[in-house]
Amino acid sequence: MSSPAEFYNSLPPISKAYGTLCFLATTAFQLGLYDPMLIALDYGLVFKHFQVWRLFTNFFFLGKFSINFGIRLLMIARYGVQLENGPFQRRTADFLWMMIFGSLTLLVLAAIPIFQFPVLGISLVFMLLYVWSREFPNAQINIYGLVTLKAFYLPWAMLALDVIFGSPLVPDLLGILAGHLYYFLTVLHPLAGGKNILRTPFWIQRLVSRWRIGAPPMQRAAVPDDRGTSGAFRGRSYRLNG
Template sequence: MSSPAEFYHSLPPISKAYGTLCLVATTAFQLGLYNPAHIALLYEDVFYRFQVWRLFTNFFFLGKFSINFGIRLLMIARYGVQLENGPFDRRTADFLWMMIFGSFTLLVLSAIPILWSPFLGISLVFMLLYVWSRESPNAQINIYGLVQLKAFYFPWAMLALDVIFGSPLVPDLLGIIAGHLYYFLTVLHPLAGGKNILKTPMWVHKLVSRWGVRVQPMNRGQPINPAQPETSTGTAFRGRSYRLSD
């Protein structure tokens, strides 16, 4: 069995970086090093006081140390990693672009007063969960050892549990909306004969290349094999890379 250090170093780069930043942000908060109000998404401070860092820092705060924080961090370590190692294997730039697109979508949605949330980290994690559930719809999920269901329904089950335990509904709902928009534009619309309008920009590829991550793109236009089964570990169908390179 590998050590925690070996497990950490084996994680794919984007999920590892995001999870690490979230853990550092919460640890620094618990140590009293900063006030979360200074990194929250406050549009008045962004536009009138030019505190543009709030557009980025709000994504890294998942709350104080708690069971909910642990669950969100586990979602990154499990479903984010499975996405990056599965459907996005050797496509780090595409995975990073998905995160960037999701973040931008959440910022736009949160500008609507009724949907505003000071921290969008939970929403971004929920977006990862939603995209994973669509890529691996038949994977079996066991919730707290009580209920077993297909991954396709997992985001809705988690949303229901959050409501039951008194957590806000809006962050989860924003994540589902952003995740579905991404999945529609990159998978459903192209499969229906539409043009891919969410191609990963060249600057993202250059950024990943400069970062030192070696990425070899998969074959363009590789067809989906409907006979290939999905495993219970959440590995999705391969061959969908054409949706980001068409």
């Protein structure tokens, strides 16, 4: 069995970086090094007092040390890593762009009064969960040893559990909305004959290449994907950039 250090070093770069930042943010909070309100999303402070860091820092706070915090961190370690090592293997720039697009979408949604929430870290993690559930729709998931269901339904089951246990509904719902928008624009719409209007920007590809983040992409054509089935459970067909 590999050691914790070996496991950590084996994680793909984007999921590892995001999970590490979330862990450090919560650890620093538990040590009393900062007030969470200093990093929370507040558009009034962003635009009136130019506290632009709030547009970024709010995504790294998953709450204080608790069972819920551990579950969110495990979601990154499992679903984020499986996405990055599976459908996004050798497509680090595409995975990074998905995270950026998801963050931008959440920032827009959070500007709507009924969706306002001070921290969007949980929402971004839920977006990863939703995209994972669409990429691996037929995987069998056991929830707390109580019920087994297909991964396609996992985001909704987790949302229901959060509501039952008294957690806010808005963060989970925002993540589902952002994840569905990304999946619709990159998979469902192109599969229906539409154009992929959400291609990874060139500057992100250059950034990933310049800093040698992740494995370099393979130069090959698209391969038909027949893992899934028709309709809502259909998998995607991948096209590598380049």
